[in-house]
Amino acid sequence: MTVVSRIARNLARALIVLFGISLITFVISHVIGDPLGVLLPLDAPSSTRAVYRHEMGLDRPVGVQYLQFVADIGRGRFGDSFLVKKPALALVAERIPRTLLLAAAGMVVAVTVAFPLGILAGYRRRSFADSASIVLAVAGAAIPIYWLGLMLQILLGVRLHWLPPSGYGSWRHLILPAFCLGAFLAPVTMRLVRSGMIEVLAQDYVRTARAKGIAERVVLTRHACRNMLLPVVTVLGLQFGQLMGGAVITETVFSWPGVASLVVQAIQSSDFPVTQAAVIILASIILAVNLSVDTIAGMLDPRLRA
Amino acid sequence: MNADDLALENLDRWLHFYRKRLITRREFFQAVLAAGAGALLREAVPGTLPPALGATVKDTATLALNSDAPTLDPHMHILREVIIVMYHMFNNLGTRDLRTMRIGPDLATSWKIASPTIWEMTLRQDVKFHNGDPFTAQTVKFNYDRVLDPAQKSPQRGNHEAIDHAEVTGPYSVRIITKRPYPIFVERLQNFQMLPEKYVKEKGDAYIAEHPVGTGPYKFSDWKRGSEINVVRNDDYWGPKAFIPRAKFRVVPDVATSVAELLAGNVDIVRYVPTDQMATVNKSGRATAKVQRILRVQYIALDTLGRTGQTPFMDKRVRQAANYALDADTYLKRLQPGGDKTPAALNPLHFGYDPSISPYAHNPDAARKLLVEAGYKDGFDARWLTSNLGMPSFQTVNDAIAQDLSGVGIRAKQQYIQATQTLVDLITSGKAGPMFDFSWGSYSVFDADGLYWDCFHPSSNLSYWHQARFAQLIEAARGTLDSDLRKRFYASAQQIVHEEAPVIFEWGFHSIFGVSNAIDWTPEPDEIVRLFNAKAR
Numbered sequence: 001m002t003v004v005s006r007i008a009r010n011l012a013r014a015l016i017v018l019f020g021i022s023l024i025t026f027v028i029s030h031v032i033g034d035p036l037g038v039l040l041p042l043d044a045p046s047s048t049r050a051v052y053r054h055e056m057g058l059d060r061p062v063g064v065q066y067l068q069f070v071a072d073i074g075r076g077r078f079g080d081s082f083l084v085k086k087p088a089l090a091l092v093a094e095r096i097p098r099t100l101l102l103a104a105a106g107m108v109v110a111v112t113v114a115f116p117l118g119i120l121a122g123y124r125r126r127s128f129a130d131s132a133s134i135v136l137a138v139a140g141a142a143i144p145i146y147w148l149g150l151m152l153q154i155l156l157g158v159r160l161h162w163l164p165p166s167g168y169g170s171w172r173h174l175i176l177p178a179f180c181l182g183a184f185l186a187p188v189t190m191r192l193v194r195s196g197m198i199e200v201l202a203q204d205y206v207r208t209a210r211a212k213g214i215a216e217r218v219v220l221t222r223h224a225c226r227n228m229l230l231p232v233v234t235v236l237g238l239q240f241g242q243l244m245g246g247a248v249i250t251e252t253v254f255s256w257p258g259v260a261s262l263v264v265q266a267i268q269s270s271d272f273p274v275t276q277a278a279v280i281i282l283a284s285i286i287l288a289v290n291l292s293v294d295t296i297a298g299m300l301d302p303r304l305r306a
Numbered sequence: 307m308n309a310d311d312l313a314l315e316n317l318d319r320w321l322h323f324y325r326k327r328l329i330t331r332r333e334f335f336q337a338v339l340a341a342g343a344g345a346l347l348r349e350a351v352p353g354t355l356p357p358a359l360g361a362t363v364k365d366t367a368t369l370a371l372n373s374d375a376p377t378l379d380p381h382m383h384i385l386r387e388v389i390i391v392m393y394h395m396f397n398n399l400g401t402r403d404l405r406t407m408r409i410g411p412d413l414a415t416s417w418k419i420a421s422p423t424i425w426e427m428t429l430r431q432d433v434k435f436h437n438g439d440p441f442t443a444q445t446v447k448f449n450y451d452r453v454l455d456p457a458q459k460s461p462q463r464g465n466h467e468a469i470d471h472a473e474v475t476g477p478y479s480v481r482i483i484t485k486r487p488y489p490i491f492v493e494r495l496q497n498f499q500m501l502p503e504k505y506v507k508e509k510g511d512a513y514i515a516e517h518p519v520g521t522g523p524y525k526f527s528d529w530k531r532g533s534e535i536n537v538v539r540n541d542d543y544w545g546p547k548a549f550i551p552r553a554k555f556r557v558v559p560d561v562a563t564s565v566a567e568l569l570a571g572n573v574d575i576v577r578y579v580p581t582d583q584m585a586t587v588n589k590s591g592r593a594t595a596k597v598q599r600i601l602r603v604q605y606i607a608l609d610t611l612g613r614t615g616q617t618p619f620m621d622k623r624v625r626q627a628a629n630y631a632l633d634a635d636t637y638l639k640r641l642q643p644g645g646d647k648t649p650a651a652l653n654p655l656h657f658g659y660d661p662s663i664s665p666y667a668h669n670p671d672a673a674r675k676l677l678v679e680a681g682y683k684d685g686f687d688a689r690w691l692t693s694n695l696g697m698p699s700f701q702t703v704n705d706a707i708a709q710d711l712s713g714v715g716i717r718a719k720q721q722y723i724q725a726t727q728t729l730v731d732l733i734t735s736g737k738a739g740p741m742f743d744f745s746w747g748s749y750s751v752f753d754a755d756g757l758y759w760d761c762f763h764p765s766s767n768l769s770y771w772h773q774a775r776f777a778q779l780i781e782a783a784r785g786t787l788d789s790d791l792r793k794r795f796y797a798s799a800q801q802i803v804h805e806e807a808p809v810i811f812e813w814g815f816h817s818i819f820g821v822s823n824a825i826d827w828t829p830e831p832d833e834i835v836r837l838f839n840a841k842a843r
Contacts, residue, residue, distance in 0.1 A: 150562055153566045161570065165570050166558060166563045166566070168530075252563075253562075257374075257533050268724075
């Protein structure tokens with residue numbers, strides 16, 4: 001199968017997933033609350049409510065509303081936010097780069113911590129590094145990210161005054177949330193790297209390389225690490241979705257004005273257009289990342305092709 | 307010699323030993339790590355904070371907001387926090403005199419009643435908007451027209467719907483005609499900001515929602531959406547100038563983060579400090595927790611009409627029993643930073659509050675007797691919808707109440723609702739019974755009508771109680787301007803509310819504000835934070 005046809009098939013699959021997501025977000029957001037409660041004062045007479053309901057199209061059958069919704073999305077029209085009189089898409093687009101920045105920074109932190117530790121742990125079993133890696137893995141599973149964020153804020157922001165406890169604007173504001181998010185992702189990454197190393201080092205070609213007398217350092221880098229990297233990085237790409245989940249809490253705790261905290265606010269105020277726009281855009285980004293990671297991996301290693 | 311000096315001395319010793327080869331490199335590193343960890347731990351142990359870095363002249367007062375403003379157009383929102391921001395950039399026709407708690411002049415210098423439905427108002431003559439436009443009678447007419455216009459779709463329209471229209475009677479005088487006698491006309495003056503007509507018509511609603519121009523003590527500077535709103539002092543202000551040259555409204559959605567920012571010195575005022583954090587704030591030396599009684603009242607509403615289905619609470623004796631079961635004095639002493647009992651749901655700050663009504667005493671025996679009389683000697687189960695409606699430590703209080711209710715046989719099962727809007731939807735659609743939490747701020751209207759009408763009048767979809775005589779009383783009180791007569795109507799109304807007990811009475815809140823020691827500011831009962839009154843220390 002050619003590269004192009006493979007990409008086309010993956011794209012088609014992604015579109016189907018996107019449709020499913022749009023259906024789910026539509027259903028859920030229509031279950032969580034009545035937007036008229038947000039827009040109108042509590043004592044608005046029912047005649048006013050009826051007028052607003054008709055104008056916003058909320059009195060048409062749900063199926064018709066959904067079809068209209070899909071048609072609108074196709075044209076890039078997500079409607080205006082109920083809370084802010086601006087197009088929902090603009091509000092989401094404004095915040096996405098900030099969340100992506102945070103996610104990227106978090107990924108960098110996670111990789112910086114997890115890779116050396118994981119490689120060392122996989123290479124020297126039952127060493128200090130291996131014990132440290134187990135501690136990290138368990139701590140990562142046990143420590144709630146909310147608590148970690150708060151502790152970082154108190155220690156480094158309030159007590160030591162090294163960094164601003166929350167906010168957005170300078171590179172200093174990025175450090176704590178990136179570290180928090182990275183700490184969220186590091187244990188999983190570290191386990192991946194460790195098991196990848198263990199698996200690779202058990203391969204015959206490594207034994208052959210050693211038998212050939214190649215220096216241990218070269219064996220590690222050129223033979224072991226390089227072969228370990230490909231599947232691990234593939235899975236890391238798929239972890240991008242996890243990052244978005246961690247970002248919801250991180251952005252709230254650190255007042256980082258990104259798209260994840262926007263979604264939380266939108267859900268709490270029954271702001272359908274923004275919720276739907278944010279979820280669909282985010283889903284598209286995650287699908288795109290997965291798609292490219294899959295494709296690149298498939299190109300580099302024929303064994304990974306679907 | 308303090309701990310840090312000792313630690314450094316120790317490290318010197320270790321270094322000396324290492325150089326003399328008395329210890330290995332590994333042991334030296336362990337010593338360094340231990341010293342470092344010790345220093346960090348000492349920093350992390352709660353206690354007084356180090357003095358703020360670089361004490362500079364304070365030039366910005368910062369308030370933490372719970373969420374970003376949806377718009378900076380004063381007529382197009384219903385949020386308390388946006389009202390606070392608006393108070394800085396805009397003026398109202400009247401404003402609350404914080405010593406007498408009555409409405410005094412602001413942009414209007416005086417007003418009088420010409421007839422039960424006509425008010426004559428004189429305006430200040432030296433007021434200019436931040437862009438130089440003059441403030442005149444025409445401005446007032448424009449603003450009333452705008453908020454009352456159905457096409458404008460202002461969510462505040464309901465607040466002013468008793469007003470028919472405004473007429474210009476001179477360059478600085480207006481006549482306002484109401485549809486019927488409107489006694490809270492004066493109260494409503496304190497929450498209606500004035501926009502400049504030419505600016506709004508030229509630039510359009512979308513532009514002015516992001517570039518507000520008013521007459522207030524601060525001018526709009528910039529708005530980083532999602533992060534902060536900045537304003538600078540208006541040096542041409544017609545009234546007393548603000549003390550601090552700049553003000554910032556920072557969006558900090560998480561409560562714990564806002565307290566952290568307060569302690570770090572980045573935020574000066576926090577509107578809500580959890581009760582269990584009060585001690586930490588006070589001990590920090592950086593800020594103080596200040597308790598302030600506010601107008602907001604909370605109670606547990608009971609489904610007396612059976613809107614959600616048949617319930618024992620339709621019987622007055624059961625409702626009274628529920629009230630006897632509560633030990634409100636203990637809750638207020640142990641679980642709250644204070645509170646004002648509301649024996650007929652009204653807060654002592656509401657005009658018309660009758661102090662002679664005593665609250666239901668804690669009397670579980672009387673409660674059980676009433677339940678037996680009503681036919682529930684084995685008690686009954688009831689679903690209780692709860693939510694965070696602003697009461698400090700509400701969950702602990704609810705748990706205490708649930709325990710006291712079960713003690714007399716009313717087994718209330720709490721069901722927590724995260725989003726207030728969802729609870730409101732259930733209430734208005736009649737599905738919230740048999741018991742639900744409810745709180746009401748009365749839109750800062752310090753008048754019994756501000757609570758009784760919206761919460762208990764049969765026409766309100768928030769009411770789960772209809773009582774004909776009560777409705778008559780509050781309708782009569784709403785329709786006359788005679789204060790003494792109104793007080794008498796409300797006194798009778800309160801007797802009915804207390805006796806019929808349509809709700810389990812709780813109390814009016816004492817809100818806990820966190821205030822930085824770098825500024826001199828005290829909270830007010832109308833929940834409005836006035837940074838222009840804050841002075842740097």
